[in-house]
Amino acid sequence: MNAERPSLSSRHLLGAEQLSVAEIEALLDCAEGYVALNRSTDKKGAVLKGLTLINLFFEASTRTQSSFELAGKRLGADVLNMAVRTSSVSKGETLLDTATTLNAMQPDILIVRHQDSGAAELLSHKLDCCVVNAGDGAHEHPTQALLDALTIRRHCGGFEGLVVAICGDVLHSRVARSNIHLLSKLGARVRIIAPRTLLPADAERFGIEICSDMREGLAGADIVMMLRLQLERMEGAFVPSTREYFRFFGLDRQKLGYAKPGALVMHPGPMNRGVEIDSDIADDVAVSLIQEQVEMGVAIRMAVLDALANGLKRYRGNAA
Amino acid sequence: MSARIVFTNARLIDPESGYDTHGGLLVADGQIADFGPAFASAQLESCDQIDCGGKALAPGLIDMRVFTGEPGSEHRETLQSASDAAAAGGVTTIVVMPKTQPVIDEPSLVDFLKRRAAATACVRVMPTAALTRHLAGETMTEIGLLREAGALAFTDADTTIANTRVLRRALAYAANFDVLVIGHAEDPDLSFGAAVTEGEFATRLGLPAAPAMAETMIVERDIRLVELTGVRYHFGQISTRASLEAVANAKSRGLPITCGVSAHHLALNELDIGAYQTFRKVKPPLRSEADRAAMVEGVAQGIIDVVVSSHDPQAADTKRLPFGQAAFGGVGLETLLPAVLALYHDGQMSLPRALHTVTSAPAKLLGLGGGRLARGAPADLVLLDPDRPWVVDSHQLRSRARNTPFDGRRLQGLAEMTFVNGNKVFDRRRAD
Numbered sequence: 113m114n115a116e117r118p119s120l121s122s123r124h125l126l127g128a129e130q131l132s133v134a135e136i137e138a139l140l141d142c143a144e145g146y147v148a149l150n151r152s153t154d155k156k157g158a159v160l161k162g163l164t165l166i167n168l169f170f171e172a173s174t175r176t177q178s179s180f181e182l183a184g185k186r187l188g189a190d191v192l193n194m195a196v197r198t199s200s201v202s203k204g205e206t207l208l209d210t211a212t213t214l215n216a217m218q219p220d221i222l223i224v225r226h227q228d229s230g231a232a233e234l235l236s237h238k239l240d241c242c243v244v245n246a247g248d249g250a251h252e253h254p255t256q257a258l259l260d261a262l263t264i265r266r267h268c269g270g271f272e273g274l275v276v277a278i279c280g281d282v283l284h285s286r287v288a289r290s291n292i293h294l295l296s297k298l299g300a301r302v303r304i305i306a307p308r309t310l311l312p313a314d315a316e317r318f319g320i321e322i323c324s325d326m327r328e329g330l331a332g333a334d335i336v337m338m339l340r341l342q343l344e345r346m347e348g349a350f351v352p353s354t355r356e357y358f359r360f361f362g363l364d365r366q367k368l369g370y371a372k373p374g375a376l377v378m379h380p381g382p383m384n385r386g387v388e389i390d391s392d393i394a395d396d397v398a399v400s401l402i403q404e405q406v407e408m409g410v411a412i413r414m415a416v417l418d419a420l421a422n423g424l425k426r427y428r429g430n431a432a
Numbered sequence: 433m434s435a436r437i438v439f440t441n442a443r444l445i446d447p448e449s450g451y452d453t454h455g456g457l458l459v460a461d462g463q464i465a466d467f468g469p470a471f472a473s474a475q476l477e478s479c480d481q482i483d484c485g486g487k488a489l490a491p492g493l494i495d496m497r498v499f500t501g502e503p504g505s506e507h508r509e510t511l512q513s514a515s516d517a518a519a520a521g522g523v524t525t526i527v528v529m530p531k532t533q534p535v536i537d538e539p540s541l542v543d544f545l546k547r548r549a550a551a552t553a554c555v556r557v558m559p560t561a562a563l564t565r566h567l568a569g570e571t572m573t574e575i576g577l578l579r580e581a582g583a584l585a586f587t588d589a590d591t592t593i594a595n596t597r598v599l600r601r602a603l604a605y606a607a608n609f610d611v612l613v614i615g616h617a618e619d620p621d622l623s624f625g626a627a628v629t630e631g632e633f634a635t636r637l638g639l640p641a642a643p644a645m646a647e648t649m650i651v652e653r654d655i656r657l658v659e660l661t662g663v664r665y666h667f668g669q670i671s672t673r674a675s676l677e678a679v680a681n682a683k684s685r686g687l688p689i690t691c692g693v694s695a696h697h698l699a700l701n702e703l704d705i706g707a708y709q710t711f712r713k714v715k716p717p718l719r720s721e722a723d724r725a726a727m728v729e730g731v732a733q734g735i736i737d738v739v740v741s742s743h744d745p746q747a748a749d750t751k752r753l754p755f756g757q758a759a760f761g762g763v764g765l766e767t768l769l770p771a772v773l774a775l776y777h778d779g780q781m782s783l784p785r786a787l788h789t790v791t792s793a794p795a796k797l798l799g800l801g802g803g804r805l806a807r808g809a810p811a812d813l814v815l816l817d818p819d820r821p822w823v824v825d826s827h828q829l830r831s832r833a834r835n836t837p838f839d840g841r842r843l844q845g846l847a848e849m850t851f852v853n854g855n856k857v858f859d860r861r862r863a864d
Contacts, residue, residue, distance in 0.1 A: 129636075206749065206752065206753060207753065207754060208752055208753075226754065228753075228754030228755070228756045228757055229637055229638040229639050229708070229754070229755065229756060230637065230639075230707070230708030230754050230755045230756075231754045233707050233708055234708065234753075234754055248638070248754075249638050249639070249754075249756065250638035250639070250640075251637060251638030251639075252638070286638060289635075289636075289638060312635040313630040313631050313632070313634065313635055313641065313643075314631050314632035314635055315635060317632040317635075318632075318635075318636075
């Protein structure tokens with residue numbers, strides 16, 4: 113592959129908040145190379161040859177899990193998928209019990225998705241391997257933000273002065289938090305739009321703009337990033353109904369018209385069509401980057417794994 | 433019958449009167465027989481002699497808010513292990529919360545606690561009883577019978593009674609017997625599922641959070657019910673400036689209201705949670721720095737009457753979890769004294785005034801005889817070095833649980849020796 117392999121100052125990737133601009137740019141540059149590789153007929157690399165990668169998912173996620181699996185396999189790692197869900201918790205096994213068991217199998221990289229904020233951090237303190245946070249509660253989902261940044265950069269060239277509007281359930285969204293950190297660092301102007309029940313407290317302290325109205329919030333936006341609204345949060349808990357939510361906060365052709373002409377639409381998936389986004393928009397390849405985000409996901413995860421494997425050499429002091 | 437002891441070369445502190453003098457103190461028959469400068473270097477017949485080396489001799493601490501695991505969760509803490517921790521922390525009386533299994537809501541259970549304490553504990557253990565059965569907030573307990581059995585105060589521990597009709601009747605009934613009711617202020621619905629205080633920090637960590645106002649709303653509600661019922665009411669712990677202002681206002685109106693603050697709300701703020709440190713997950717949660725500073729101010733001004741440890745031992749397996757799932761609570765019996773001494777070291781209060789919040793103030797609230805240096809008072813004493821620096825190491829604690837929110841913190845001040853009823857129950861020179 114390319115001459116320059118990316119590296120991170122930390123052994124783990126726990127959040128976008130800890131990444132420096134240089135690290136982010138190195139990861140994005142490296143991922144560009146993997147985009148090209150993934151589009152070629154011979155997709156097999158070898159930078160993870162001999163390494164074991166475990167996907168430990170306490171929450172179901174087809175998209176993220178298969179993305180990491182493919183990324184690991186394309187780089188030559190042995191990949192093991194563990195779908196833990198809640199069954200082991202009900203058997204009385206704690207997160208750390210599971211982790212300790214896995215640790216004994218000598219994995220090199222552990223990808224973890226968990227419903228509780230801080231779960232990846234907790235594991236990173238207790239395990240010998242690299243830990244990648246693939247989503248912890250409402251905290252962070254750094255590879256999602258990285259893949260979003262890669263997608264944006266490929267279309268807009270850069271981030272300086274770019275207006276990114278993140279719309280929907282920001283309160284419960286790790287994707288929003290990671291994107292706020294990452295895109296702000298890269299120089300974008302981040303704006304969040306949500307009904308007040310779904311806005312996190314003191315969000316203005318993150319140096320972002322806050323709106324509760326789509327028309328106002330979308331004005332001048334280059335990128336419109338929609339968030340998934342969990343079904344259990346509708347029906348009167350945080351918003352009165354699906355149809356009311358769609359009426360005021362769902363992205364349709366009319367509301368997209370408030371944004372800058374040529375604005376592009378993103379969504380981390382899976383989508384609730386007709387709730388936060390109209391199918392008409394989601395399937396319009398002229399404005400929707402949603403499929404491309406999935407493609408970039410594999411490439412950015414290859415770059416992340418590459419960087420962590422590169423770092424492992426330092427921590428273990430041998431030439432991998 | 434315990435022996436006669438004479439303490440010489442001591443800095444005598446009586447927090448009640450502000451007395452702070454070099455002298456000595458004579459203990460006989462488990463009581464303070466006499467004290468003053470005349471005993472500074474006394475040589476008395478048939479007395480154990482203890483040279484205090486100029487260190488402070490003060491009444492033992494009275495901790496108004498201690499959770500143990502006995503009965504029902506002895507793996508977390510027994511009365512014995514809690515009392516060992518207390519003695520090492522200079523605490524000679526612990527007021528235990530009724531949140532056990534079963535809940536202390538029956539006179540026979542109060543009796544059980546007293547007997548277990550007499551058999552196993554080296555410090556005084558004062559039981560409180562539940563205000564409502566099973567702490568369920570639905571029906572009041574037998575307040576009169578429980579008091580006769582020895583319940584010192586009535587409290588639903590760390591739960592807030594949501595139903596104001598139930599609470600109003602329980603408070604009115606309690607007022608009949610002139611008992612002290614200790615309340616917990618955290619709106620149960622507003623704080624449902626919350627692990628931390630709402631704000632920038634909680635947003636950053638992505639943790640479920642409740643607004644600090646969830647406390648003040650209940651403080652204000654309960655003040656109105658005290659106005660209605662006339663009961664003697666104590667907020668077990670407050671933690672926000674708004675609550676402090678509400679209590680100050682109620683006091684200025686002459687209502688029989690008092691309040692406490694926990695040592696960790698005086699010393700720590702929410703940022704100390706750092707990267708999800710579950711040892712700092714407490715109830716109510718740690719607050720903003722502005723609220724923490726308000727607590728210090730409230731103690732210094734005397735609006736906050738007492739400082740408590742809120743000692744709440746939790747087993748390792750309930751703390752070694754993601755923050756949201758981890759248990760609330762921290763052990764505190766061995767860090768209460770240095771946390772209070774910090775007020776003195778920071779120039780907020782004199783040494784006697786600082787100690788007042790953990791000795792004579794709780795004694796007065798609870799109608800106890802201790803908490804002061806006076807002839808005839810029980811010889812519950814602590815010989816303490818207010819200046820000695822140390823670093824908290826959770827593995828060095830006497831408590832059965834290790835979950836101290838002060839783990840790794842640098843503190844100043846330690847109990848050197850602790851006496852209950854004239855008997856030595858802790859000696860650091862032997863312990864270390």
